[in-house]
Amino acid sequence: TRVAILISGRGSNMASLIAAAVEPEFPAEIVLVASNRPEAGGLATAAAAGIPTLALDHKTYPSRAAFDEALHAELVAADIDLVCLAGFMRIFSAGFVEAWAGRMINIHPSLLPLFKGVHTHEQALAAGVRLHGCTVHYVVPELDAGPIVAQAAVPVLPGDDADALAARILVQEHRLYPAALALIASGRARLNGDRVVFGNDVS
Ligand code: GRF
Incomplete structure (x- = not known):
């Protein structure tokens, strides 16, 4: 690939x-x-x-x-x-x-479909969620939508500001994106309509 x-x-x-x-x-x-x-x-x-x-x-x-x-x-x-x-x-x-279509993926710093667009960490803090994270997804015309390939979550801790949260999530992004790319490139994850399916799953 x-x-x-x-x-x-x-x-x-x-x-x-x-x-x-x-x-x-x-x-x-x-x-x-x-x-x-x-x-x-x-x-x-x-x-x-x-x-x-x-x-x-x-x-x-x-x-x-x-x-x-x-x-x-x-x-x-x-x-x-x-x-x-x-x-x-x-x-x-x-x-x-x-x-x-079907050949372009993105990494977004939130647990989609929550917190699309920019300033995702500020959005998460304003919403008061206790878990936040990052998502690798296929790109579709609608911004930060599209079939989800992989996600990683981190806790939101007392005293966090947007920078602290961004740094905690970035560590996970750096792990998640290569893993998601490997899943796709090896055929272990693939698009099936508007879903990503894994392994031999035909659902
Ligand atoms: C990452 O948080 C990514 O999820 C977001 O923009 C940031 C890019 O950081 N879409 P980098 O350029 O990969 O360091």
Whole structure:
């Protein structure tokens, strides 16, 4: 499975995927890291790991569709099988999502379907939940919806602020995303309609 990772920032989840994929038995290879922000710190991290990188500055494209078409062309040219969004902070046009339907996953820092969008840790604190976490899911046109591949939960502890919660969850993100990618790339998890099924499950 040839994987492209799309980032917009520091790329710590990207780094966890790259580190996992270095292992010979890992069922996917990271062949491209692309960012819509040329200044994304993750680009240097990827380059240092020997991964080809691409900066497509969305501000230089006349429209969302034009940016998405350019990105799509690059992914096709690199013969990408699966796209992993890792802190990619840009919404796609419906056409792009359709083109990669069933072949694009994302990590989101909440236990979906709770707390979609941004500021998820503030949302969790405001709601008073005692468990919070992260989710790897397939990407569908609706933001932070889509079939769930894997989740990890952490406790919300007395005195937590958004930063403390984010740090506790990030540790789990770095474990969860490579595990979810391995499940998909090895065929142990697969899409069946609007659900993810595992192993021999045909439900
Ligand atoms: C992560 O918390 C991810 O879940 C969210 O944005 C953050 C990206 O962090 N979508 P990094 O760039 O992977 O370090």
